Amino acid sequence: MNLPEEENLFDQESDNKSGNSDHATDNTNTVKDPDTWTTGEEPMTGAQHSYLKTLSDQAGEDMDETLNKADASKKIDELQHKTGRGLEH
Numbered sequence: 001m002n003l004p005e006e007e008n009l010f011d012q013e014s015d016n017k018s019g020n021s022d023h024a025t026d027n028t029n030t031v032k033d034p035d036t037w038t039t040g041e042e043p044m045t046g047a048q049h050s051y052l053k054t055l056s057d058q059a060g061e062d063m064d065e066t067l068n069k070a071d072a073s074k075k076i077d078e079l080q081h082k083t084g085r086g087l088e089h
Contacts (some may be wrong), residue, residue, distance in 0.1 A: 040070030048072040055079035062088075 034040055044052070044067050052072055056063040059082050067075060080086040 030062035034070035034073040037070050041068050044069050048076065051086075052076055052079070055083055058083045058085060 001064070004046060048069065049065075052067070053063050054076060057077060059079050061079070064075070076086075
């Protein structure tokens with residue numbers, strides 16, 4: 001048995017995926033400070049590792065393999081600005 005609240009959540013997810021959300025103030029995709037991430041202390045993801053390796057190589061810097069998720073995100077931002085890669089123009 002689904003509760004009305006659960007059904008509403010699924011409807012919102014469906015609307016958000018299709019781009020038909022009626023919620024103009026939906027903040028689920030906002031950029032959050034990595035220092036506030038609840039999983040920020042976990043090891044960096046495979047995608048972060050791969051992209052950080054690419055950016056580090058382009059910037060001529062050694063890659064720190066020990067970064068956690070939050071620190072990897074900050075380093076990616078730093079290297080994007082340094083290399084100009086991945087920034088919207």
